[in-house]
Amino acid sequence: MKTTIGFFLTLSISGIAYFALHAKPQEPMSTSDKKPNQPEKKVVKTEAEWKQTLTEEQYRIARQGGTERANGEVYKQFKQQGGGTYYCVGCDAELFSSKVKFDSRCGWPSFYDPSKAKNIKTIPDIDGVRTEVKCNVCDAHLGHVFTGEGFDTPTDKRYCINGTVLKFVPDPKTDPQTK
Numbered sequence: 725m726k727t728t729i730g731f732f733l734t735l736s737i738s739g740i741a742y743f744a745l746h747a748k749p750q751e752p753m754s755t756s757d758k759k760p761n762q763p764e765k766k767v768v769k770t771e772a773e774w775k776q777t778l779t780e781e782q783y784r785i786a787r788q789g790g791t792e793r794a795n796g797e798v799y800k801q802f803k804q805q806g807g808g809t810y811y812c813v814g815c816d817a818e819l820f821s822s823k824v825k826f827d828s829r830c831g832w833p834s835f836y837d838p839s840k841a842k843n844i845k846t847i848p849d850i851d852g853v854r855t856e857v858k859c860n861v862c863d864a865h866l867g868h869v870f871t872g873e874g875f876d877t878p879t880d881k882r883y884c885i886n887g888t889v890l891k892f893v894p895d896p897k898t899d900p901q902t903k
């Protein structure tokens with residue numbers, strides 16, 4: 725019996741020794757496990773389909789270029805939200821991180837930088853003055869971006885976004901409301 729145990733012990737010790745000698749140095753998990761950044765597929769729906777999936781207010785803003793009331797209920801909720809991510813209400817594309825939101829006191833959710841630039845596109849507004857911000861995946865109207873207003877942020881850009889078309893998913897680690 726003793727010899728059997730000794731045998732297995734030797735076997736397992738040599739196994740550990742073998743592993744220790746031959747194991748590759750650990751690579752950081754984040755780089756090897758991450759999927760390559762693939763362009764999101766375009767989400768295209770008919771107007772009738774959009775009307776079915778969006779609320780009336782979401783439809784008015786996202787599909788018809790409307791603007792929500794300043795300092796409304798959505799904005800109050802936005803100000804109370806902690807850490808998390810903001811997604812497009814039309815297609816769930818990731819748009820902004822709470823890390824880049826700031827209080828511009830303009831009455832609408834403000835961000836200074838899109839967390840994933842590929843899901844945001846900016847085009848000259850039909851008013852010929854402003855720059856419109858749209859979701860690059862489903863073409864939802866999100867708001868406007870203003871530059872060089874003197875805000876104390878790394879970009880001095882204000883992505884002035886309708887909270888109605890944002891879907892907030894709190895990060896349990898940093899959002900105090902989810903605790």
Ligand SMILES: [Zn+2]
Nearest residue numbers: 812815859862
């Ligand atoms: Zn979208």
